[in-house]
Amino acid sequence: MKFLIALAWKNLSRYKRRTAITVAALAVGICFYIWIDGWLYGAELESERNLIWYETAAAKIMNEEYWEDIETFPLKHVVADPAALEAGLEAAGIAHTRRTVFAGELFFAGGAKPVKMVALNPATDGSVYRLDRSVSAGSFLDGTGSGVLLGEWLARDLGIEVGDPVVVRTRTRYGAFQTLDLEVAGIINSPNPVLNKGTGFVSLESIEESMEMEGSVSELALYFPDWQQPEDRLARIEPLLAGYPELKLLSWRDLAEDYLMFAKMKQSGSGIYLLLVFIIAAVGITNTMLMAVYERVREIGMMRALGMKRSHIRLAFMLEAGGIGFLGSVLGLVLGGIITFLMVRYGIDFSKMIGEMDIGYRISGIFYSAWHPAAFVGGFICGILASMVISLIPASRALKKGITDCLRYE
Amino acid sequence: MIKVTEVSKDYKTGETTVHALKKVSMAVEKGEFIAIAGPSGSGKTTLLNLIGCLDKATSGEIYVDGEPVSGKDRKTLALLRRNRLGFVFQSFNLIPVLTAAENVSFALSLLGIEGKELKERTWGILAEVGLEGLEDRLPGELSGGQQQRVAVARALIKKPDLVLADEPTANLDSDTGRGLLELMAELNRKHGTTFIFSTHDPMVMDFAERLVLLHDGQVAKNGRVKQ
Numbered sequence: 001m002k003f004l005i006a007l008a009w010k011n012l013s014r015y016k017r018r019t020a021i022t023v024a025a026l027a028v029g030i031c032f033y034i035w036i037d038g039w040l041y042g043a044e045l046e047s048e049r050n051l052i053w054y055e056t057a058a059a060k061i062m063n064e065e066y067w068e069d070i071e072t073f074p075l076k077h078v079v080a081d082p083a084a085l086e087a088g089l090e091a092a093g094i095a096h097t098r099r100t101v102f103a104g105e106l107f108f109a110g111g112a113k114p115v116k117m118v119a120l121n122p123a124t125d126g127s128v129y130r131l132d133r134s135v136s137a138g139s140f141l142d143g144t145g146s147g148v149l150l151g152e153w154l155a156r157d158l159g160i161e162v163g164d165p166v167v168v169r170t171r172t173r174y175g176a177f178q179t180l181d182l183e184v185a186g187i188i189n190s191p192n193p194v195l196n197k198g199t200g201f202v203s204l205e206s207i208e209e210s211m212e213m214e215g216s217v218s219e220l221a222l223y224f225p226d227w228q229q230p231e232d233r234l235a236r237i238e239p240l241l242a243g244y245p246e247l248k249l250l251s252w253r254d255l256a257e258d259y260l261m262f263a264k265m266k267q268s269g270s271g272i273y274l275l276l277v278f279i280i281a282a283v284g285i286t287n288t289m290l291m292a293v294y295e296r297v298r299e300i301g302m303m304r305a306l307g308m309k310r311s312h313i314r315l316a317f318m319l320e321a322g323g324i325g326f327l328g329s330v331l332g333l334v335l336g337g338i339i340t341f342l343m344v345r346y347g348i349d350f351s352k353m354i355g356e357m358d359i360g361y362r363i364s365g366i367f368y369s370a371w372h373p374a375a376f377v378g379g380f381i382c383g384i385l386a387s388m389v390i391s392l393i394p395a396s397r398a399l400k401k402g403i404t405d406c407l408r409y410e
Numbered sequence: 411m412i413k414v415t416e417v418s419k420d421y422k423t424g425e426t427t428v429h430a431l432k433k434v435s436m437a438v439e440k441g442e443f444i445a446i447a448g449p450s451g452s453g454k455t456t457l458l459n460l461i462g463c464l465d466k467a468t469s470g471e472i473y474v475d476g477e478p479v480s481g482k483d484r485k486t487l488a489l490l491r492r493n494r495l496g497f498v499f500q501s502f503n504l505i506p507v508l509t510a511a512e513n514v515s516f517a518l519s520l521l522g523i524e525g526k527e528l529k530e531r532t533w534g535i536l537a538e539v540g541l542e543g544l545e546d547r548l549p550g551e552l553s554g555g556q557q558q559r560v561a562v563a564r565a566l567i568k569k570p571d572l573v574l575a576d577e578p579t580a581n582l583d584s585d586t587g588r589g590l591l592e593l594m595a596e597l598n599r600k601h602g603t604t605f606i607f608s609t610h611d612p613m614v615m616d617f618a619e620r621l622v623l624l625h626d627g628q629v630a631k632n633g634r635v636k637q
Contacts, residue, residue: 003519010507302503305464306517306564307492309485403464407499 004312008319011292012327018291022284023328026387029280030332030379031339033273035369037379038340042347042370043361044263046191048228050362053130054192056255058227059234061085061241062219064248073102073116075173078216079247085220088240094233095223097124098204100213104170104180106150106200108158115154117168119204119211128223131188131201138162138186141203147185149201155187162186168200172212180210192362227252262360274382281328281386285321290394293317300398301406310399317395318388325387329380336379343369411571411604412438412461417470419456419627430456432627433470438606440571443598445618445635446608452624454608455576461606462495462574463487492520496565498575498607502557504549504564510536510556511545514563521568535563539593555586559593566597575607579614591617 012019052058065077079085082098089096100119105112122141126132131149132140141147148168150160160166161184168180182202190196207213224233230251241247253260293300303313347368361367401409419431431453438444438461446454459465460472463479471478474494479487491497496517504513515532523531536545539559549557558578565573575594579587595617598605607614615621615635623631 002524003516006512007505007508014507298501298503299505302497302499304488305462305491305497306520307488307490307495308520309488404459407464407503 004316004319007316008323011316011320012323015288015292018288019324019327022288022324023331025280025284026277026325026328026383027331027335029277030329030383031335033277033379034333034336034375035339035343036273037375038336038369038372039343039367040266040269041372041375042343042368043363044266045370046368047259047263047362050190050192051256051259052223052227052252054134054190054195055362056252057128057221058224058230059222059237059249059251060219060255061222061237061247061249063246065246066218067248067250073218075100075102075171075211075213075218076175077246078173078213078218079220080216082215082217082220085240085244085247089220089222089237092236092240094237095127097121097128097221098217098219099125099221100204100207100211100216100218102170102211102218104168104200106154106158107167107169108160108164111158113154113158113198115168115198115200117170118199118201119207119217120201121204128221131190131195134188134190134195135186136189138184140186141201142185143203143205145203146180146182146206147202148182149186149188150184151196151199152187152189153193153196154198154200155184160184170211172210173214173216174212176212178210180207182206191365194362259360259362266360274378277379277382278386281325281383282390285324285387285390286393288324289317289321289391292320293394293398297398297401297406297409301401301403301409304403305407313399314392314395317391321391322384322388325384328387329383332383333376333380336376340369340371343367344371411440411475413473413476414457414461415471415473417457417460417467417472419453419460419465420468430627431460431467434624434627434629435470436622436629436632438572438604440604441598441602442604442606443595443617443619444604444606444622445615445620446606446622446624447610447615448624448630449610453627454610454624456627457624458574458576458606458608461572462497463491493568494571496568496570496573496603498558498561498565498573498578500577500580502549502554502561502581504557504560506549509546509548510541510552510560510563513549513560514567517564518567531567535567536560538597539563539566553586554582555590558582558586558590562590562594562597566601566603569601570603572604572606575605577608577610579609579611584613587611587614 063077063079066074086096098121102117104115104117106115122143136152164184166182166184168182170178172178188195226233234249234251238249241249300313347366349366351365414434414436416433416435417431418433421428421430434457446457448454460467471480511532514536515528518528518531539562541559579590591614594605597603609615618635621635622629
């Protein structure tokens with residue numbers, strides 16, 4: 001075995017240029033894979049954070065029928081007595097805030113756009129969401145008056161500025177038409193593009209009467225720091241709903257089902273890049289090893305004449321290809337690591353390119369990578385194993401020849 | 411030690427069948443120094459290949475120590491070659507990326523010998539073939555004669571019963587070829603290793619104790635050439 005390893009290593013230097021080209025091709029493939037994977041992984045992590053901080057919270061309690069028909073925001077199915085639940089949440093140390101989400105149409109100076117209206121409690125909203133940190137112009141809601149916060153893209157589309165009066169047409173809890181006369185208090189520029197695109201925020205107090213809410217809300221949003229593994233926490237909250245069969249506890253994973261499905265699809269896209277690495281390895285290594293094998297047919301004949309096992313000759317070529325795979329993988333990891341480092345630190349600003357386009361991720365602007373050790377390990381192992389496995393094809397072809405044919409080979 | 415009984419070997423090249431060997435019979439005793447001679451295409455290499463278990467006869471039988479080899483499987487034959495036979499090829503067939511010592515020790519490492527014994531035997535045999543001080547040279551840094559000496563050392567390091575050399579001097583000038591044959595003859599006398607080598611060079615034939623002359627795949631003459 002020691003001899004085989006030494007032979008494989010020395011054979012790598014036999015055709016330096018060819019080895020270097022194959023190593024470089026493999027390195028580029030692995031580097032590309034690590035770059036893309038880290039990028040997608042970074043986008044996923046940031047999207048998840050932006051979902052929690054701006055959209056879904058860590059979990060929500062809402063009426064089951066409201067949830068089933070959430071696309072239409074049916075306010076007739078509400079959390080009728082949020083105060084009763086809040087006491088339990090308080091005791092359990094779970095941060096919470098009330099919100100009421102309803103559909104509306106925003107009118108301004110002859111223009112109109114459908115909007116998702118969110119009524120919130122400005123005093124407690126910051127304990128669950130980070131909306132208050134995303135005001136780019138004007139000020140956050142103060143809980144009184146008829147102020148409204150609008151997403152930046154929405155405001156830009158309608159030419160709205162802070163201080164402008166706007167009208168929202170909607171329906172009350174009982175289905176009656178209602179118009180809300182509001183004044184733009186601030187503009188929201190959030191890292192989550194969904195908010196920038198078509199959302200308006202008002203205070204709960206300002207719609208309490210006009211929407212006939214009678215103290216009810218459409219949801220109680222919850223936050224806990226261990227939101228990435230919410231199961232234990234949810235199991236502890238669940239008993240609080242024992243007396244309320246109409247209510248449902250939903251984790252952020254339930255609420256962001258569509259996004260998660262999209263992210264999973266992107267992950268399988270990352271698998272395609274790994275396949276690409278495999279193809280690069282296949283083409284490069286097959287070519288290199290095929291040439292190596294055919295240039296060494298007589299040598300193979302000599303080895304077999306001296307009684308070397310066919311399996312050992314095959315192993316010698318596998319080790320040689322494994323050496324190429326090792327060098328290519330290491331170089332690919334280093335290059336991929338450098339690119340990932342730069343991407344983690346500086347990212348790439350796609351805001352101009354993407355504009356207001358919905359690309360699925362909850363990111364608007366700079367895309368950062370994240371370190372994903374699994375991709376490094378996977379790329380490294382895949383690079384070496386693929387190279388070794390692929391070398392079996394040319395080696396086996398050469399070993400099919402008779403010994404005397406090999407010795408005669410010109 | 412080796413008995414060849416009515417061995418024939420046919421090759422098919424397209425539609426044509428070439429009868430490389432026709433019912434060849436001969437015997438080889440331990441310690442002999444035999445030349446298989448004949449013009450090009452007479453079947454010398456084919457006979458060496460069959461004796462060396464590198465190829466299978468179309469008909470007839472070859473016995474090694476009374477055991478027929480025709481029924482043996484590939485692995486058994488590989489084991490026989492690894493343990494008991496040594497080969498020297500016309501074009502040396504050294505591995506260019508390995509040093510002289512590594513090329514030689516390769517044959518021994520196939521027997522699972524490693525460490526101090528491997529090194530001592532390698533250095534010892536290289537000194538015996540006159541390559542002391544050249545152990546770390548690559549084949550490309552050696553002359554043709556030196557390379558063939560490395561090949562001889564590789565064949566002998568495992569102390570085989572039989573060394574088969576296919577035209578070992580064909581790629582060497584006459585002085586170098588003579589030197590190699592003298593070396594082989596000396597090793598034959600010293601270690602009692604049996605040598606069979608093929609040649610079409612009359613000078614080389616003179617070195618043999620016994621000459622088997624092939625003509626058109628048949629034994630034309632088989633007898634001692636010197637005492």
